[in-house]
Amino acid sequence: MGIARIERLEPGLYFVGTPIGSARDITLRALDVLASADALAAEDTRSMRRLLEIHGVALGDRPLLAYHDHNGAKMRPRLLGLLEQGCSVAYASEAGMPLIADPGFDLGRAAAEAGHRVTCAPGPSAADTALALSGLPTDRFLFAGFLPATAARRKAALRDLAEIAATLVIYESPRRLAASLRDAAAVLGGSRPAAVCRELTKKFEEIRRGTLEELAAAYEAGQVKGEVVVVIGRGEAAPPDAAELEEAVVRGLETLSVKDTAEAVSRSLGIPKREAYQMALKLDRERER
DSSP, X not given: OOXXXXXXXOSEXXXXXXXXXXXXXXXXXXXXXXXXXXXXXXXXXXXXXXXXXXXXXXXXXXXXXXXXXXXXXXXXXXXXXXXXXXXXXEEEOSSBSTTSSSTHHHHHHHHHHTTOOEEEEOOOOHHHHHHHHHOSOOSSEEEEEEOOSSHHHHHHHHHHHTTOSXXXXXXXXXXXXXXXXXXXXXXXXXXXXXXXXXXXXSTTOEEEEEEHHHHHHHTTSSOOOSOEEEEEOOOOOOOOOHHXXXXXXXXXXXXXXHHHHHHHHHHHHTOOHHHHHHHHHHHHHHHHO
């Protein structure tokens, strides 16, 4: 099987996932769309040209337009104009899935609000890849994007994330990795498990696991190169106070049985079912007196 140039793509905006490292990590459908779209837009046109050359996709006389953070406001009207003319437009970020820490969000929103078809040929994502390789729980996770560059703002952002009961996935600059890990250890706790995933799917891929304190020390002295994703184990949410628990149970008992109320409150507040059941039973008995 190879590239199947579709004679006529339906008009609309096509987000195309591109490799984050190995050029072979691209789907056949993504190549089909890149080969068939009336116009291409890319965060980095040089990277897109190389990808097309590697996979033997001819650009021909089709336009390849740059769309990035610095020219988005100027370029969006042109791309929307192509959509108005009934064209198919494929957009790809420099690497990975469009709209994930990528300038394509405003383009997609504008196209959808204008009534154009918006769809996606999905592909690799550094966040998902790092999560899979981290060895940390994957059943619930939060992508937190890039942390702020300054220490004060970075610590404030980490405090907001501290009690989230989910694995955290963070993109980080290699220049700030040591400082970011040091701040994370200080705010989230040095014993919290984490993983640093660097140069994913590339020749020098590195996955280093340990506690935040251990990882901060490991990267303190060395110079880091390449793309970095930091994955941090989930936090523990603060238990609800007695007033919050009682209020939740009272609301539940208005429409549910004691048993069902206990199950619902246990799920919503993240507390043991037995604790919620005891409170529901107590309040139900008091209500019957």
